Amino acid sequence: MSAPSHDAVRAALAKVDDPEIRKPLPELGMIKGVDIAESGTVSVGIYLTTSACPMKTELSERVRTAVLDVPGVANVEIELDVMSDEQRTELRKGLRGDSAEPVIPFAQPGNLTRVYAVASGKGGVGKSTVTVNLAASLAARGLSVGVLDADIYGHSVPRMLGCHTRPTQVEQMIIPPVAHDIKVISIAQFTSGNAPVVWRGPMLHRALQQFLADVFWGDLDVLLMDLPPGTGDVAISIAQLIPSAEILVVTTPQAAAAEVAERAGAIALQTRQKIAGVVENMSWFEAPDGQRMELFGSGGGQQVCENLTRSVGAEVPLLGQVPLDPQVRVDGDEGTPNVLAAPDSASGRAFGKLADNLAVRKRGLVGMNLGIDTTRNLMG
Template identity: 70%
Template sequence: MSVTGSTSTVEDAVRAALGKVEDPEIHKPITELGMVKSVAVSADGLAEVGVYLTVAGCPMRETITSRVTDAVSQVPGVERVEVELDVMSDEQRTELRKSLRGDSEEPVIPFAQPGSLTRVYCVASGKGGVGKSSVTVNLAAALARRGLKVGVVDADIYGHSVPRMLGASDRPTKVEEMIMPPQAHGVKVISIGMFTDGNTPVVWRGPMLHRALQQFLSDVFWGDLDVLLLDLPPGTGDVAISTAQLIPNAELLVVTTPQQAAAEVAERAGSISLQTRQRLAGVVENMSWMEMPDGTRAEIFGSGGGRTVAESLSRSLGAHVPLLGQVPLEPALREGGDAGNPIVLGQPDSPAAQALDSIAEKLSVRARGLAGMSLNISPAGR
């Protein structure tokens, strides 16, 4: 790094270097977040940097130390780096929260605000066992690999499985009233499973489910997301209704298998949009067939379910609902989920990965924009 202009001293250059170090959870420079406590450089080239952690048990302390050390080591004139960690006071955490979330004490769901540019997809199914969570996790990983900022809410409170399938083993960090979500494969994720011990079941009624979902959407600091995916529980129950109330602009993505019995139930899940007035983004047919060694396809669960659902919903809604793709049945898809390494990343050339990546491509080209939003401006007179 060259030292010029206002960074004419080594200490100034160190501070400039710290301005390029991002907090791994908030993804903003630590200088902007008030995390730099002190900087001192001795005549023999020892750079001593004091850094505030947001909380005492910050799980990213080693990552922050490593990033600071690497950045400062590259400054000309610095021979050694020592990083001293401290913890923010309550007042400092309050200021941090205000800088990130504003001065409002009442939690706000950013994705429900008129100016939000985040596309929200609710991945729904009529019944369990159709691979809805597998589709959610792989679409999230595929979208993140394309450079998009992606978040996943595991809204299947009773049957939460997203953290394992995405390989997210870290716990969330709480800063004041904000929750910092862990990340895996470039995807931010939150799940009730991160707040329970072991495999403890969640036994809640409707109001508690609604409150949990509300907290996931408002108390979690998601940052500026391009896409948010919600893995909904099967059916048209409390969570599906709460989602429509909390994020009315969310779009439904219906997952089914080719089996006609599953397709009929999936139609019900999609038809909830008639009551909630949500848009249907499309249908994904999972477990469409298994490719045999001789190149033939074994249609284990029958055929045509996805197209049937798409056509039926198109008729019901009076608008085209596309069949976004058909995903083959592969052991590697299940193995990737168990290992926390989605197939779109672990075996990107496999037929299932390519099908999922194609669906992600269709969702990703629908870039964030202002179409349909009121800009509160008046046309200029001629």
């Protein structure tokens, strides 16, 4: 068999996406060169964005696999190099534009990304669990999904998604790691160990602004933001930074929890945001014999919906009820959302139904000039 042509090899490379940026390597200027020997050995040079690129092994394997599929290729050799400062500048301009000021794409007129702020009145109702499972369910349906862990003090999203990789910085642009096909950003990725974050309101606002403007989210269909409990600084900042964000309220059936959750949803009256709906978590426990046990009472989710409907003057639907399942906790601790680990379980089906009930159409930002520049703080 004759050696493969350069055109065939480059056509194969054009189908290889960068694991983090999710765009073809040639389009990103990451192909340094291609050499083909008569023996069928193909040498491919790859530019990494940084020398400490956390995905270089996966990137190399993607290239190797794609090139080996080309007829006539007997062996593939990968040479890794690092982009120069000029190349990184061009990459950043190509992805984000060259605006002098950072811009939040989700707040721009005509933006097509649906943004959901997942809120709760109190802690312990499973807000983060709902966030990561909803994100995983939407991503499994082919949507481009991002999760912003806005719970700065009580961040838990990276662990629950099994995301242990730190973001990559290209100049002042932050590229978020990807887990289960979900782009993830959290303050936990910028702190050492389990160190606490001790910030007041202005610092929280600045961090959220950077997460929204400096991070390269790409063409998202859905952005989920896991808010801290209550109606404090973060909820107010989100309303200011992305006024179009819809509030998704999480509660349990317990009357006391429902009353507090109602307050979290009622913030929409002051911020003029839309309430997407209510999710009732831990609705019941199903015993091995099939008996349902309502450990936290019943009706809390419906109560929140009815009261918020009266308050805001528009229907607030109950989007889903998720049963209490110990396996959900186990899967979260192990870094695989329950909806992926056990999609046919009662809880897995409930999370899937929740994704369906949001009625998300696949929409993105493809072709739009975002015109974004960035500033540094978190990575600098």
